[in-house]
Amino acid sequence: MLLLLILSFWGPAVLTSGQVRPLYGTPRKTFTLSSNRGHVFREEGVWNYSTMLLREDIGVLILGAREAIFALDLANITHKKSMVKWEVTPEMRKTCSNKGKNLATECQNYIRILHKMPDGRMYVCGTNAFIPTCDYMSYTDGILALEGKQLDGKGKCPFDPVQRYASELVDGELYSATFMNFLGSEPVVMRSLNDTIRTDFLTSWLNEPIFIGMKHVAEGKENPQGDDDKIYLFFSETAVEYDSYTKLEVSRVARVCKGDVGGQRTLQKKWTSFLKARLDCPLPQTKLPFLMQDVFLFCPGDWTTCVFYGVFTPQMDMSQYSAVCAYRIEDITEVFSEGKFKTLHNENSIPKWVTYHGDVPDPRPGACINNDARQKGFSKSLDLPDKTLQFIKDRPLMDQAVKPPSQQPLLVKKGAAFTCIVVASTTALDGSIHQVMFIGTASGSVLKAVDYNGNMVIIEEVHLFKHSEPVKILRLSTTMGQLYAGSEVAAVQMPLSTCDHYTSCMDCVLARDPYCGWDLISNSCIAINSARPDTHGEVVQSLRDGNATRCPAVESTKTIKLFHPGNMVRLLCQPGSNLARVQWRVNDHPVENSNMYHIQHNTLFILNASDSDTGHYTCTSVESSNGKDYVTKIATYELRLWNIQMDASVQPQVQEQRNTLLALQAVVTILMLVLVALVTWNFYKGHITIARCFNKTEESPRSMSSY
Structure with missing residues (x-):
């Protein structure tokens, strides 16, 4: 049964005749945070730096941790401007422990919700020893201060500090996806603060979900159909539509309308617009669907240009691959607005979810109130007929899945699992615009990758945290040109690009970093946004092709090395990048492993050196780009036998x-x-x-x- 399920789920992807993207396993460069001009913030005795709010309007990063909130300088997060503690009382900690929770780890207050309010204050919530609590917080005259409201956080903030959740604050209303009870058995998607409305406690709505992210798309002002703003929710859950002996999880995208106020009789104080669909990130070489771990909303123009970028990891198998898939909002809208529904059908007394082929009520179930609905006399969700509301209550699941436009991932990589993603946009030297992905991993690093017309390039990998601490959160400030990351042990900051890493023209151009180009006048790799328009002709950048033919040749310096007969000689060579291969030559003849020579980790060892081993040794780095090999001479050695009577130069x-x-x-x-x-x-x-x-x-x- 499970095999049939897998084949039915992935069959179309496996049989796809189109080109499958290769696996991109190696970043071109590897750097440490310190070499990347990064900054690290940590406070003694404080852990779990996993909640961030960028306040570019006041120049601070609000950082939520365990029982503490910090205001850090956006330009340099090592500068702590203010700090406020929000600790659990001893009585609450004891009560939490008596309920079977760990006193040292779980019975603390983990800050989970941080949002900016319309009046400039902040709304903050914490787990508070399994009694989720919210408060308002201000930052005035450089001082963080909690108001001490002690508001009920049930349905807004998780009880459990390790439980996934999602939230978004829109026009003073908090939209949240979490669990309503201590046991974590009542999942809910809720709008609160002013007008409370939520999902129903039905497995057809939410079935053991793991919430990932929530995004607001403001399409109401520019929609020609007079449609409403949408709140999109991304999560994974146990699939109800498949029969299997084991639980099968799938990724979902759901959405609700901002103006939804529930039904008059049916679905009172419940969403009338809650719809969900399967979200596929198809990898033909895998058996089970990948599950989303994080999502980022990127909108280069109006709402119709919005794209959701998600990172996916495998489930239930030993695959070591992670993937990035992108979804256009128009494709999601089409599934919800025009797609068929699934319905529960009893076949031989066995309930089964199948495609619904019956009549669909008018107005369409799950649709927002738009111009067409208003013309028919439905100005708000309270006006919708019970037939429409009962239909969507019983059938919130769409039949069709949402797939990426290319029917395949943007990026597939073997290694440490992807954990989170943000996407920046930058303009290249020729005026073309490129999206740069920054992907956090479970090994504590961040990958920087760009897709050039189907050719994915991982420009670099930067190791952020020691001891391979997973990256839990990424935030991007295009205003500051900085990336911020959080983990269990610290928070870090790094620039989006550090062009002076590249010390030669060929190295700079082959990096294909849209932020960087080689200035032939200053003989340095510079930031493109700092280049004067009148000097663009003297700046070399080739992103799509990686063409470095305009780069001048660079001669390596010669090192004279002396040796005693019978000793082993070691000649070092550091290749230009992780993608380059090293070639050794002696007196212009190739060197291969033998009884005399041994090449290990690009270093040449000359075993039992003798007089016959004297001569010129060269190490070259060969890197391929768009079918062309680029050769750089990395090191030149003149090997001489040591003796007393040597020339004056030696x-x-x-x-x-x-x-x-x-x-x-x-x-x-x-x-x-x-x-x-x-x-x-x-x-x-x-x-x-x-x-x-x-x-x-x-x-x-x-x-x-x-x-």
């Missing part, structure tokens, strides 16, 4: 080596003399005696036998 190097050796010998001699003096002094003072040493040796067996 003599200074030999003298320097001799001076270094003599200095080391002098240091060792001094240390030995100091050691002898210390031992002699201890014998003289009686601290150490030969008899005492022997006595200890004799007593040791007796002392051991006494245990």
Whole structure:
């Protein structure tokens, strides 16, 4: 049964005849946070830096952690401007522990909700030892302060600190997706603060969901049909539409209308516009559907241009792949507005979800109030007929799945699981606009990737956190040109691009970083937005092709290396990138592994070197781009046999080596003399005696036998 289920689920993807994207497994460059001009913030005794609110209007990053909230300078997060503690009382901690929760970890207050209110204050909620509580917070004259309202947070904030949730604040109303009870058995999608409305407690609406993200799309002002704004919810849940012996999870996208106020009789105080559909990120080489872990809304223009970027990881199998899929809002809208519904059908007394082929009431179930509905006399959801409301109550699931436009992921990578994603937009030298993805991983790094017309390039990987702490949250400030990330142990900040990483023209151009280009005048890799328009002709950038033919040749410096006969000689070579391959040559002849030579990690070892091994050794880095090989000479060595009578050009190097050796010998001699003096002094003072040493040796067996 499960096999049939898998084939029915993935059959169309497996049989697709189109091109399947290759696996992009290697970032071109690998950097550390410190080398990337990054900053790290952590406070002693504080953990779980996983909630962020960018306040670009006041120049601070509001960072929520465990029992603490910080206001950090957006330009440099190591500058803590203010901090407020929100701790659990001892009585609450004891009550939480008595309910079976861990006193040290779970019975704390984890800050989970941070939103800016229309009046400039902030709305903040925490788990509060499994009694979710909310409050208002202000930042005035550089001081963070909680108002102490102690508002009920049920349905707004999770009880459990490890439980996934989603929230969005729109026009003073809080939209949230979490659980209503202590046990985590009552999932809810709710609007609160002013006008409360929520989902029904039916498995056909939400079936053991894991909430991922919530996004607001303001289409109401520009929609020609007079449609409403939408709140989109992304989550995974146990599928109700498939028969299997084990639980099968699928990713979903759901949406509700901002103006929804519930029904008059049916669905009172419940959503009348809640619709959901399966969200596919098809990977033909996998058996089970991938599950979404994070989502980012990117809108380069009006609402019709919006794209949702999601990161996906596998379920129930040992696959080590992660993926990024993108979904156009027009495709999601088409499924909800024109697609068929699923309905529960009893077949031989066995309930089964099948495609609904009957009549669909008018107005269409789940639709927002638009111009067409108003012309028919329905100005708000309270006016909708019971027939429409009962239909959507019983059938909130769409039959058709939402798929990416290309029917395949943008990026597939083997390795550490993807955890989160943000997307920035930048303009290249030729005026073209590119979306740059920053993807957090479970190993504590962030990947920077760009799709050039179907050719995905992972520009770099930056290691953010030590000990492979997973990246829990990413936030992007295009105003500051900075990326902010949080983990269990710290928060970090890094620039979106650091062009001076690239030290040569070829390295800069082959990086294909839309933020960077090589300035032929200053002979440096510069930020494109800093280049003057009148000098654009002297700046080299080739993003789609990676064409570095305009780059001038660069000569490597020659190193003279001396060796003694019979010794092993080691010649180092650092390739230009992770994608480059190293080639060694001696006297212009290729070097291969043999009894004489051994190449390991790009380093050449000459075994049992002799007079015949003297000569010129060169290491070149070869990197392919768009079918063309680009060769860079990385290192040049002149290997000479050491002897007393060397020419004057080598003599200074030999003298320097001799001076270094003599200095080391002098240091060792001094240390030995100091050691002898210390031992002699201890014998003289009686601290150490030969008899005492022997006595200890004799007593040791007796002392051991006494245990």
